[in-house]
Amino acid sequence: MDVFLQQCLNAISLGGIYALLALGLAVVFSIVSLINFAHGELMTLAGYAIYAALLFAMPLPVALGAGVIAAALAAMAIERVAFRPMRRADATSLLITSFAVSVILRVLFQNGISARPKPVALPPELSGVVTFGPVHLSVIALASIAITILSLAALSLFLTRTTMGRAMRAAAEDFQVLRLMGIRANRVIAVAFAISGALAGVSAALWIAQRGSVDPLMGFVPVLKAFIAAVIGGLGSLPGAVAGGFALGIAEVLFQAFLPPEALPFRDAFVLSLVVAVLIWRPDGLIPAKTGRRS
Amino acid sequence: MTPTSSAPFLTVTDLSVRYGAVEAVHGLSLEVERGSITVLLGANGAGKSSTLAALTGIAPAKGGLQFDGLSLTGMMPEEIVRHGIALCPEGRRVFPSLSVADNLHLGGAAHVKGDALAARIEAELDRFPILRERFHQRAGLLSGGEQQMLAIARALMSAPRLLLLDEPSLGLAPKVVDQVFDLVLSLRDQGITILLVEQNAERALDIANRGYVLQSGRLVLSGSGAELAGSDLIRQAYLAG
Numbered sequence: 001m002d003v004f005l006q007q008c009l010n011a012i013s014l015g016g017i018y019a020l021l022a023l024g025l026a027v028v029f030s031i032v033s034l035i036n037f038a039h040g041e042l043m044t045l046a047g048y049a050i051y052a053a054l055l056f057a058m059p060l061p062v063a064l065g066a067g068v069i070a071a072a073l074a075a076m077a078i079e080r081v082a083f084r085p086m087r088r089a090d091a092t093s094l095l096i097t098s099f100a101v102s103v104i105l106r107v108l109f110q111n112g113i114s115a116r117p118k119p120v121a122l123p124p125e126l127s128g129v130v131t132f133g134p135v136h137l138s139v140i141a142l143a144s145i146a147i148t149i150l151s152l153a154a155l156s157l158f159l160t161r162t163t164m165g166r167a168m169r170a171a172a173e174d175f176q177v178l179r180l181m182g183i184r185a186n187r188v189i190a191v192a193f194a195i196s197g198a199l200a201g202v203s204a205a206l207w208i209a210q211r212g213s214v215d216p217l218m219g220f221v222p223v224l225k226a227f228i229a230a231v232i233g234g235l236g237s238l239p240g241a242v243a244g245g246f247a248l249g250i251a252e253v254l255f256q257a258f259l260p261p262e263a264l265p266f267r268d269a270f271v272l273s274l275v276v277a278v279l280i281w282r283p284d285g286l287i288p289a290k291t292g293r294r295s
Numbered sequence: 296m297t298p299t300s301s302a303p304f305l306t307v308t309d310l311s312v313r314y315g316a317v318e319a320v321h322g323l324s325l326e327v328e329r330g331s332i333t334v335l336l337g338a339n340g341a342g343k344s345s346t347l348a349a350l351t352g353i354a355p356a357k358g359g360l361q362f363d364g365l366s367l368t369g370m371m372p373e374e375i376v377r378h379g380i381a382l383c384p385e386g387r388r389v390f391p392s393l394s395v396a397d398n399l400h401l402g403g404a405a406h407v408k409g410d411a412l413a414a415r416i417e418a419e420l421d422r423f424p425i426l427r428e429r430f431h432q433r434a435g436l437l438s439g440g441e442q443q444m445l446a447i448a449r450a451l452m453s454a455p456r457l458l459l460l461d462e463p464s465l466g467l468a469p470k471v472v473d474q475v476f477d478l479v480l481s482l483r484d485q486g487i488t489i490l491l492v493e494q495n496a497e498r499a500l501d502i503a504n505r506g507y508v509l510q511s512g513r514l515v516l517s518g519s520g521a522e523l524a525g526s527d528l529i530r531q532a533y534l535a536g
Contacts, residue, residue, distance in 0.1 A: 163400065163401070163404040166393065166397045166400060166401055166404075167401060167404070169390070169392065169393055169397075170390040170393055170397075170398075170401055173390045173391060173392060173393075174388055174390060176353055176372075177384060177388045177390070178390075178401065179353070179371075179372040179373055180351055180353065180372050180376060180381070180382050180384070181376065181401050181402050181404070181405060181449070181452075181453065182373050182376040182377055182405030182406060182453060183373065183401065183404065183405050184373050184405075185373065290391065290392050290435075
């Protein structure tokens with residue numbers, strides 16, 4: 001019972017990280033049709049910001065906040081420097097630009113900081129266990145799920161209650177008409193990148209909490225998974241990104257836990273077969289994006 | 296706001312709109328008088344929508360665009376609407392997954408905030424009672440006529456002095472078409488200058504103070520509504536029978 005519950009918690013907490021990352025990709029994609037391959041580096045950058053803040057003996061919540069803010073600012077800076085000049089370019093050029101940004105940041109991390117992992121010392125109470133009667137659950141998994149839920153709730157409130165949030169949803173459907181209403185395109189795009197970066201920052205905090213170190217390639221694998229999650233959810237669809245993230249995380253952990261030992265090395269093959277099956281069943285993803293572009 | 300000068304409200308001089316190799320509008324000049332209804336007629340692809348796109352800054356334009364003493368050439372769409380020109384685009388283009396409330400909110404949010412914004416939404420709901428009934432529904436679930444009302448209401452949220460309407464009666468039931476034309480008249484009576492693009496030439500000329508006819512991006516005919524309605528070209532091309 002304990003093991004099963006704990007595995008379920010792990011599944012949801014990993015799924016939550018994928019969901020937040022996929023959401024960050026989807027927020028940008030829905031508005032500027034750019035698949036930002038530098039998203040993983042934003043996550044890594046947030047990791048280094050958390051590491052640096054802890055080095056300066058800042059309390060953990062402050063350090064995590066610093067990571068989120070650093071990634072949000074970096075995302076806005078990347079948009080301003082790399083993507084805005086390419087605004088009128090086609091999707092392929094944007095894609096290649098994002099690869100370039102990704103490689104540049106990774107080289108900066110490797111040569112400017114270190115190619116080797118930097119340990120991030122977390123307070124011991126985080127690695128503990130909470131006991132509910134007969135059940136023991138890890139604090140990190142519970143905290144991670146709570147932070148994921150809070151982030152999703154905050155984003156949802158932002159998207160439905162604020163003018164900028166409404167504008168972002170409208171921009172995903174018909175950006176030109178939104179500009180005709182007088183809402184500044186540059187501001188909407190900048191905020192989309194900031195939110196995407198902040199989500200990468202939150203994911204970095206959760207990822208580090210489970211692994212205890214940060215290295216230049218930290219963001220690569222989780223963001224690769226998030227791409228898969230965004231695609232099975234329906235590229236550009238925000239609810240789809242969340243659904244896809246949780247589905248992928250849960251599938252990974254459950255295969256990991258319940259595959260027979262001789263099949264374990266092929267876990268990713270099982271997970272990806274499931275992904276293929278989902279895409280055959282629903283080629284546009286679980287919850288397809290609604291683009292209001294004219295027919 | 297009474298007309299204080301005899302200068303036209305909107306003056307378009309030698310306007311050209313080019314998309315890559317295609318020139319959609321060629322050397323167009325026209326004038327819109329303050330407080331009038333002006334109609335742009337022409338077949339599909341004659342350059343009517345491109346003219347409106349140039350006026351709102353969403354198409355690259357060459358030539359003079361003078362609006363109430365201000366040059367619009369080279370301005371961004373976000374700026375132009377702040378100076379009082381709103382476009383209700385062809386095909387309505389409401390934000391389908393957003394509610395009626397959110398669509399109206401976005402129409403006014405760049406111009407007024409808080410209570411003033413709420414008051415403008417309230418005024419549009421009084422003008423279009425059907426939108427009050429549909430207030431919390433997704434715009435995409437509305438009927439074509441309701442979406443057209445929403446699109447016009449959303450454009451009016453910016454309290455424009457010049458309203459550009461692109462094919463507002465397209466694809467609507469005859470009863471709803473009547474409503475749209477009645478609405479255009481009542482907006483003009485409230486002091487909003489109207490530039491209307493219509494395929495329903497008969498109805499449009501009936502309410503127009505002045506009309507312009509485009510063919511392949513060039514101006515071929517202009518005159519008062521009555522003059523145009525009586526012209527041979529218009530009778531043959533648009534008023535069959």
